[in-house]
Amino acid sequence: MFKIIGLIAGYYFAGVTGALLGFVAGWFVDRVRNYGTGGANPLQNALRQTVFLETLFIAAGRLAKADGRVSEAEIAHTEDLIRQLGMSQEHRTQAIALFKRGVDLDTDLAAICERFMSVCGQTRSLREVLVSFLITLALADSHLHPTEDALLADIAARLGYDSATYRHLMDMVLNQGHFAEGTPNSGNALEDAYKALGVTPENTDSEIKRAYRKLMSQYHPDKLTGQGLPDDMIAMATEKTKEIQLAYDLIQKRRAG
Numbered sequence: 001m002f003k004i005i006g007l008i009a010g011y012y013f014a015g016v017t018g019a020l021l022g023f024v025a026g027w028f029v030d031r032v033r034n035y036g037t038g039g040a041n042p043l044q045n046a047l048r049q050t051v052f053l054e055t056l057f058i059a060a061g062r063l064a065k066a067d068g069r070v071s072e073a074e075i076a077h078t079e080d081l082i083r084q085l086g087m088s089q090e091h092r093t094q095a096i097a098l099f100k101r102g103v104d105l106d107t108d109l110a111a112i113c114e115r116f117m118s119v120c121g122q123t124r125s126l127r128e129v130l131v132s133f134l135i136t137l138a139l140a141d142s143h144l145h146p147t148e149d150a151l152l153a154d155i156a157a158r159l160g161y162d163s164a165t166y167r168h169l170m171d172m173v174l175n176q177g178h179f180a181e182g183t184p185n186s187g188n189a190l191e192d193a194y195k196a197l198g199v200t201p202e203n204t205d206s207e208i209k210r211a212y213r214k215l216m217s218q219y220h221p222d223k224l225t226g227q228g229l230p231d232d233m234i235a236m237a238t239e240k241t242k243e244i245q246l247a248y249d250l251i252q253k254r255r256a257g
Contacts, residue, residue: 048120048228055116056130056233057095059155060137061102062109066147070103077140087232113158123227125218127159128169133236135173172198179243183250190254196247205255212248216241 064074078099082092101107120126134155138148156166175195178184184192194200197211217223219240229237 045226045228048123048126049230051116051119052126052130052228052233053091053094053230054098055112056133057098058102058107058112059109059134061099061104062107063102063134063138063148063151064099065103065105066151067145068147074141078137081137081140085232085235091230091232109155110158113155117159120228121160125224126227126229127161128218129224129229129233129237131156131159131161131166131169132173132240133233135170136177136236139174139177168198171195176240176243176247179246180239183246190250193247193250196244197251208248208251212244215244219244 060078061070064070064078079096082095087095102109116130117127120130131152134152138144138152152170153163153166156169157163161169172195175192178189178192179196183189186192194203197208197215199208199211203211219237221234221237221241224237225231225234
């Protein structure tokens with residue numbers, strides 16, 4: 001939008017040269033509005049990708065260690081996740097090394113979170129996606145150990161989320177996961193769908209649609225890529241959009257019926 005405005009305004013005030021400069025300026029503004037500063041600065045975007053990967057896998061290692069020991073199942077799950085993401089060999093090696101750093105209690109997780117906030121903290125989507133991904137990893141074995149929950153709450157707090165917001169996000173991610181294999185047939189499916197969107201049956205249709213659109217925008221692959229989410233992580237974001245879509249479709253179907 002702003003690049004068109006810049007083009008027209010530039011041409012009006014300074015002819016062809018002004019139109020070109022106005023278009024470039026408008027393009028820059030559009031990128032910042034849609035994707036944050038990383039979208040307009042490729043170097044900043046690359047740094048965000050590096051820091052996101054670093055934080056995610058170090059935190060994942062610490063979560064695996066949270067109950068006192070790293071089980072073979074947790075290691076296998078992490079390796080399976082890396083394979084599912086289709087990560088490059090370079091990123092696979094990096095991810096495993098970062099996971100091992102997280103397992104090592106000498107690694108300062110607070111400092112890792114602080115670095116994440118300094119590089120990615122101004123982009124709310126990256127913060128929320130990171131916490132959501134970590135919750136998903138913690139719930140992969142269908143059991144959340146109290147120490148894992150406490151660690152997740154601590155990480156969320158360091159990323160700017162209070163306890164109530166963290167609990168709300170946890171509930172959303174947990175119930176979104178119920179739609180990972182398609183729409184569930186259980187009697188609680190509709191209740192799960194409302195929770196997956198962070199709404200209740202008392203919300204109006206327009207409020208529910210607004211919540212749905214907000215979540216879909218938050219996990220939109222192009223937007224997240226522009227904000228600095230590593231390409232390897234886009235598959236996880238895409239799966240989230242599918243879960244959110246299924247939950248919303250179920251609500252729409254039941255309300256229409």
